[in-house]
Amino acid sequence: LLTALAGLTGLTPLTGQTVLSLTTKNIGLVRESRELDLKSGEQSVVLKNVAGQLIPSSVFTDGGGFEIVEQTFEARPRPEEQLLKRALNKKITLVHPEMGLIAGTLLSATPAMIVLRDSNGDYQMIPRSKALRVVIPAGETATRPLQMEPQLRWRLKTDRAGKKNFRLSYLTHGLNWSADYVALLSAREDKLRLSSRVTLENNSGRDYQQARIKLLAGDVNIEKIRGGRGYELRAMDRVLPAAGEKSFFDFHLYTINRSTDLPDGQSVQMPLFPEQVVAVTKRYRLYAERPDKVNVLLTFKNDKKSGPGRPLPAGKVRVFKEDEGEPVFIGEKSMDHTPRGAQVELVLGSAFDISASRQQRVERPAKNMERQRVSYTLHNHKKEAVRLEIWESFPNRTEVEVLKSDIEVTGIANGRIRMVMLLPANEKKEIHIDYQYKW
Numbered sequence: 350l351l352t353a354l355a356g357l358t359g360l361t362p363l364t365g366q367t368v369l370s371l372t373t374k375n376i377g378l379v380r381e382s383r384e385l386d387l388k389s390g391e392q393s394v395v396l397k398n399v400a401g402q403l404i405p406s407s408v409f410t411d412g413g414g415f416e417i418v419e420q421t422f423e424a425r426p427r428p429e430e431q432l433l434k435r436a437l438n439k440k441i442t443l444v445h446p447e448m449g450l451i452a453g454t455l456l457s458a459t460p461a462m463i464v465l466r467d468s469n470g471d472y473q474m475i476p477r478s479k480a481l482r483v484v485i486p487a488g489e490t491a492t493r494p495l496q497m498e499p500q501l502r503w504r505l506k507t508d509r510a511g512k513k514n515f516r517l518s519y520l521t522h523g524l525n526w527s528a529d530y531v532a533l534l535s536a537r538e539d540k541l542r543l544s545s546r547v548t549l550e551n552n553s554g555r556d557y558q559q560a561r562i563k564l565l566a567g568d569v570n571i572e573k574i575r576g577g578r579g580y581e582l583r584a585m586d587r588v589l590p591a592a593g594e595k596s597f598f599d600f601h602l603y604t605i606n607r608s609t610d611l612p613d614g615q616s617v618q619m620p621l622f623p624e625q626v627v628a629v630t631k632r633y634r635l636y637a638e639r640p641d642k643v644n645v646l647l648t649f650k651n652d653k654k655s656g657p658g659r660p661l662p663a664g665k666v667r668v669f670k671e672d673e674g675e676p677v678f679i680g681e682k683s684m685d686h687t688p689r690g691a692q693v694e695l696v697l698g699s700a701f702d703i704s705a706s707r708q709q710r711v712e713r714p715a716k717n718m719e720r721q722r723v724s725y726t727l728h729n730h731k732k733e734a735v736r737l738e739i740w741e742s743f744p745n746r747t748e749v750e751v752l753k754s755d756i757e758v759t760g761i762a763n764g765r766i767r768m769v770m771l772l773p774a775n776e777k778k779e780i781h782i783d784y785q786y787k788w
Contacts, residue, residue, distance in 0.1 A: 386512050393503065397500045440453065527550075531545075635740070682696050705728070740767055741766040
């Protein structure tokens with residue numbers, strides 16, 4: 350794994366298992382064992398098989414007994430750009446679709462323009478295009494092996510010669526993970542069979558074989574480094590060994606219980622949790638902002654009694670319902686990171702057989718007061734009664750008082766007046782709510 354350069358000391362192949370710690374922000378930590386065979390004193394080494402999107406400022410090592418005095422990261426350049434760079438101040442030939450052959454000394458090559466000095470001493474500026482062909486004469490410039498992989502170049506020193514084992518760690522863009530859930534609703538609509546899986550994505554610019562995978566769930570802060578294009582990852586510089594799931598800093602860390610290959614440019618899916626049965630409640634809810642749509646929800650509490658009772662990473666939940674032994678897709682909803690004991694609400698769509706409309710009249714009895722007189726017309730076309738929640742909204746930082754309501758008020762908080770009623774089967778009802786708020 351060493352580029353053989355004169356006077357340089359080489360790296361032996363990788364030893365030990367690679368550990369990948371992924372976030373949901375397209376950035377991850379690579380941690381792996383390496384071995385160096387060093388001479389005493391100062392020397393140079395080149396590390397290959399590193400990620401093409403490696404963040405140089407994040408590199409650190411454990412062990413080894415050496416000091417890195419200088420580091421250079423060489424990203425994987427495009428082969429054509431490498432050849433043009435080598436050909437600077439040398440003679441090349443361009444084959445132009447309209448101008449024919451143009452020969453001269455290459456002075457500059459940018460993605461937009463090639464500049465030559467021809468045999469008359471004139472400067473030729475030729476725009477680059479797909480139709481333009483570049484011919485570089487055979488010789489050292491064109492035939493030397495191209496750098497096809499990114500690499501880290503170190504200048505280091507050590508007092509002792511011999512083989513040095515150490516752990517190399519760095520952050521890289523292009524490593525990401527996401528969670529997805531599949532939920533099968535029972536025929537009685539009171540239980541969900543919930544299973545989860547994760548998708549691991551690798552666009553970092555290298556392959557990983559038989560790596561241990563750790564997944565960090567939570568809103569990790571990523572900041573741009575001033576004056577550069579790199580990024581810093583806070584609260585995750587070093588991830589400690591773990592198994593299963595545990596609290597980690599103010600996040601949650603999940604460890605996949607098997608090693609896996611993660612080739613560059615591919616995604617891999619695997620189970621996260623075993624399937625569990627979760628007790629759910631079906632609800633109907635009407636929001637004042639969309640009074641023509643009655644939302645249908647499935648809700649459950651994330652505790653041991655109802656299930657699953659473990660921190661759930663954010664992801665999309667796709668819900669199916671059994672019909673004569675066959676699943677039918679009935680909706681999907683994205684779920685945020687959910688701690689133990691929190692309520693989960695999955696809005697799956699609008700109820701087909703419940704219609705609603707809303708009217709309001711606004712009064713201003715005082716400069717700092719507004720009074721709302723609201724009426725709803727509700728029609729339940731279903732064969733059974735439904736428990737309907739109605740949520741009115743009001744501006745935050747106001748003092749609210751319900752003056753009159755035909756239905757039960759269950760709470761007033763966070764800009765919402767929450768009410769509930771039983772809407773009989775095959776019946777149309779009109780209800781009224783009066784409330785006022787001050788500021």
